[in-house]
Amino acid sequence: MVRVTTEAVIGAVTGSITAPLTLLLGRCDPAGRLRYIGRSTTLSRAAGRAVADQLAPPRAAHPWTGWRFSAGCGTQRTL
Template identity: 45%
Template sequence: MIVGAITGTLTHPHLLVLGRHDQDGRLRAVGRTVPLRPEAARQVAEHLTAAAPGHPWTGAKFSAAWGSRDVLDTTLVRPALVAEVSADRAIDHGGVYRHPLRFQRLRLDVTAVDVPRFGEGPSTAAG
């Protein structure tokens, strides 16, 4: 999945907000991770870049948990990093994971273009 936002800071990310492009090429948020372990946070921080103006999620609000009204305090990042995750199969009617995802590793060998589009292929393959 594509890393589109984080909580925490660029140097100390806490969790990742992840997305996939839809059929029209728009980046759709589909889930968030559990808090990153310290080593994973350091690895991710080495590759994060602040978002440029015009990020597809500018102005978006992300709930802290499925069905929650609490909103995450996020920082948008350049949507170029790909994260491999493990996921519970519980997905809501809009295609968003109900439960937090578990970050496995960055896929520096894969670009955002390589991630299957929303609604195509296995949702966890190569991110």
């Protein structure tokens, strides 16, 4: 089995910052802009609570404000 990993930051969440449902992940490009790279699966309540303790709201304008994200592969619903 081959496994490839990379580092990412939690750029946003669905749900609320105190009870996240999914994590939207990003990485900084060479210019320092936060770029969306993917999302997590739906978090269990316990996982959401554990992650919520580590989250903070953005301190400035968020680079993804106004973006629409797909709810999942093959779905038309947006997040």
